[in-house]
Amino acid sequence: MLSFHSVVKRFDKIRAVDDLSFSMQKGEIFALLGPNGAGKTSCVRMIMQVMSPDSGTIEFDESLLNNGSIDRSKLGYLPEEHGLYQNASLLKPDSFAITFIGIFPLTSYAVLPARMVMTQGAWWEPVLAIVLLAGTAWIFRLAAGKIFSTAMLMYGKEPTLKEMAYWFRKTN
Structure with a gap:
């Protein structure tokens, strides 16, 4: 249903996702567990095609696709924060x-x-x-x-x- 093959995602010099490979089958319960900064959110965002991997591939079952893109209505995703505030950081309080x-x-x-x-x-x-x-x-x-x-x-x-x-x- 969904497979990661050697997926890598970098942010500047930080490698958030480092050569990750796994697969999920229909009906399985799957969890991404790890400490802060382990790349869990990056993986979910790549699944939802909000961002793309720097290298590697993500394969989707045909039933999840609609014209080559993921049909988001077939996946449940509740983001932690709204995308409007994604680049809003108190490190730049005058932004x-x-x-x-x-x-x-x-x-x-x-x-x-x-x-x-x-x-x-x-x-x-x-x-x-x-x-x-x-x-x-x-x-x-x-x-x-x-x-x-x-x-x-x-x-x-x-x-x-x-x-x-x-x-x-x-x-x-």
């Missing part, structure tokens, strides 16, 4: 990515304090983060109120989509 996620409401609580300690951030960044966070909370409260009031109008009924759209507009 655009870190500045953006330091202001963005859902990530500012985690990133902004560390960024403010490590760099001389602009005075407006924490102010903007707080305003955006408050605005997001306000929008969520409005949406929750709208959903609740619509649900109260429809209680005990089995409405059609047309009726739900009418009630949703009516609660405005």
Whole structure:
């Protein structure tokens, strides 16, 4: 179903995956175990064709392919982090990515304090983060109120989509 043949993946001078060979058969439970930096995530990303091996080959069963590429709907993969933050490192706290996620409401609580300690951030960044966070909370409260009031109008009924759209507009 899936085979690695002498797969190598390098990042600068680090060899994350070093001449790895294995195969999995359909129905098998397979685990990649190892310490941090052993290349487990790199292997999974190569399976998902998010990255390619520097050398070696990865063979897929025909049932997993769609026009030569892996059909991702046939594999389950839950990444540890979202790809947007892949190149965002606090080692470069003045980068655009870190500045953006330091202001963005859902990530500012985690990133902004560390960024403010490590760099001389602009005075407006924490102010903007707080305003955006408050605005997001306000929008969520409005949406929750709208959903609740619509649900109260429809209680005990089995409405059609047309009726739900009418009630949703009516609660405005």
